[in-house]
Amino acid sequence: xxxxxxENKDVxxxxxxxxxxxxxxxxxxxxxxxMIKYPERELTVSVPVRMDNGHIxxxxxxxxxxxxxxxxxxxxxxxxxxxTREEVAALATWMTWxxxxxxxxxxxxxxxxxxxxKELTMGELERLTRRYASGILPLIGPTQDIPAPxxxxxxxxxxxxxxxxxxxxxxxxxxxxxxxxxxxxxxxxRGEATGRGVYFTVDSAAEHLRIPLRGAKVxxxxxxxxGSVAAHxxxxxxxxxxxxxxxxxxxxxxxxxxxxxxxxxxxxxGTVLGFPGxxxxxxxxxxxxxxxxxxxxxxxxxxxxxxxxxxxARIVAEAANGPVTPxxxxxxxxxxxxxxxxxLCNAGGVTVSYFEWVQDEQHLFWEAQDVYGxxxxxxxxxxxxxxxxxxxxGVGMRVAANMVGIGRVAEAVxxxxxxx
Ligand code: NAD
Numbered sequence: 001x002x003x004x005x006x007e008n009k010d011v012x013x014x015x016x017x018x019x020x021x022x023x024x025x026x027x028x029x030x031x032x033x034x035m036i037k038y039p040e041r042e043l044t045v046s047v048p049v050r051m052d053n054g055h056i057x058x059x060x061x062x063x064x065x066x067x068x069x070x071x072x073x074x075x076x077x078x079x080x081x082x083x084t085r086e087e088v089a090a091l092a093t094w095m096t097w098x099x100x101x102x103x104x105x106x107x108x109x110x111x112x113x114x115x116x117x118k119e120l121t122m123g124e125l126e127r128l129t130r131r132y133a134s135g136i137l138p139l140i141g142p143t144q145d146i147p148a149p150x151x152x153x154x155x156x157x158x159x160x161x162x163x164x165x166x167x168x169x170x171x172x173x174x175x176x177x178x179x180x181x182x183x184x185x186x187x188x189x190r191g192e193a194t195g196r197g198v199y200f201t202v203d204s205a206a207e208h209l210r211i212p213l214r215g216a217k218v219x220x221x222x223x224x225x226x227g228s229v230a231a232h233x234x235x236x237x238x239x240x241x242x243x244x245x246x247x248x249x250x251x252x253x254x255x256x257x258x259x260x261x262x263x264x265x266x267x268x269x270g271t272v273l274g275f276p277g278x279x280x281x282x283x284x285x286x287x288x289x290x291x292x293x294x295x296x297x298x299x300x301x302x303x304x305x306x307x308x309x310x311x312x313a314r315i316v317a318e319a320a321n322g323p324v325t326p327x328x329x330x331x332x333x334x335x336x337x338x339x340x341x342x343x344l345c346n347a348g349g350v351t352v353s354y355f356e357w358v359q360d361e362q363h364l365f366w367e368a369q370d371v372y373g374x375x376x377x378x379x380x381x382x383x384x385x386x387x388x389x390x391x392x393x394g395v396g397m398r399v400a401a402n403m404v405g406i407g408r409v410a411e412a413v414x415x416x417x418x419x420x
Contacts, residue, residue: 011087012093014325015090015093026403036067036413039065040066042088045060045132062112070099070409072143073107075148076151076349083112092109095108100405103408133160147178148353158180174360189375200383206292209315215238216293221286221302228244242289248272250286251273251279291313293317296319303323305331319346321346340397344383344397385404386401
C-alpha cells in the first residue's frame, strides 16, 4: 500500500511541477499563482457499506474542487483501489486547466472512492455509490460541482448519484451529473466523446506533421472506453491499429487488428487477449513498436524515465490523464516526439459533458450530428490555440496547453479580484 501512496503523491507533485513550468513561461505574478495553484476545497468522507454478507465495510471517498473561478467545478468520479486524496487533487487540478483549454465555462473538480469495484456486487456498488453521494452532497449541484464517470464508474453509477441527490432535494435534478443514461437526460455522443475528441486531436496533429492518417500505424495502451473508441475511429479513417492492451496483456498484428471485431471480443470475454489472428506481446514491446501514433489510454505514469527512451512513435496522444511523467516528457521531447497533452487530448469527454449539462438546463436535446459537429469545432479550435503558443513561444506542447489553460484562469481571477 505504501508504494501506491508514494506513487500517487508523485502525481500531485507532477501537477504542481507542470503548473510551475507554465506559470514561469507565462511570467505569472506571484499573487495570481497563490490564488490558483492549490485546491479550493477538499472533502474526505467515510463510506460505510453493508455488504451482501450482512457485515459493514468501510471505504474512504474524496471530492476535491480545485478552482471554480470560471464556473462550477467539473470532473469525474473514480472507483479504484489506488485512489488517494493526492491523486484526486492532481486530477482536479488538471480538470481546471482542461476546461479552460477547451474554453468551456467550468472549473475543475474530481472525486473518487478507494475500492475495487470488480469485487463488489451490483447491490454493494449501489449502496457504496449512494452513501458516497450523500457524503459529498454539500459540495455537488448543477451550479456548484457536477460529477461524471471516470475509471470504473459508468452511466448507471451516475444515475444512482442523480437519484440520491434528487431524492434529498425533493424533485428531479438531471444537471447534477453528466454521463447519465440517455433516458435520464444524458446526451447523445457522451459515451464515446473522449475517444472521439482524441481522434480529432490526432487528426489535427497528423495534418500539422503531414502524416496521412490513411495507412498510419497506431498503438493503443488501455483498450477501455477512451482507447477503444479512438482506435475504432482511427480504424474507420483507414489507419492500422497494430497493437492494443488491457490489464491482462497486450496483443499485436502487424497488418492491423480488426477493431470492430476486437470490441465484440472484449465485450464477450472481458479482455483483448486471445483475439483470433493476434499474437501476445509484452507491455515493454508494445511501447517500443515502430508506429506513427501511440495512444496511452490506461492510467497515470505508464510512460516514465525508464521506458520513454524505447518509444518510437511520432505522435504520443495522451488519452489517459497523466500517463507520461515529467522525466519521460523531457526524453520524448529530446527525441522529437510530438505530444498531444492530456488536458487537450482527452478534453472531448468534458466538452460533451458540458453539452449534456446545457441540454439538461434547457430541457432541449440535440441530434448526435450536432454533438459531433460542435465537439469537432471545440477540439480543433483548442488544438490550434495550443499549437499557436507552442510555435510562437518555442515551448513543448504540454507547457503550451498549460499556458493556454492557466492563462485563461489567471485572466478570470484578475477580472474578479480577491474576495473579500
Ligand atoms: P476504462 O476503465 O474504460 O479503460 C481503461 C482500460 O485500461 C481498461 O481496458 C484496462 O484494462 C486498461 N488498463 C488499466 N491499466 C493498464 C495497464 N497498466 N496497461 C494496459 N492497460 C491497462 O477507463 P477510461 O474511461 O477509458 O479511462 C482511461 C483513461 O482516460 C483514464 O486515465 C481516465 O482518467 C482518462 N479519461 C477518461 C475519460 C472518459 O470520459 N472516459 C475522460 C477523460 C480522461
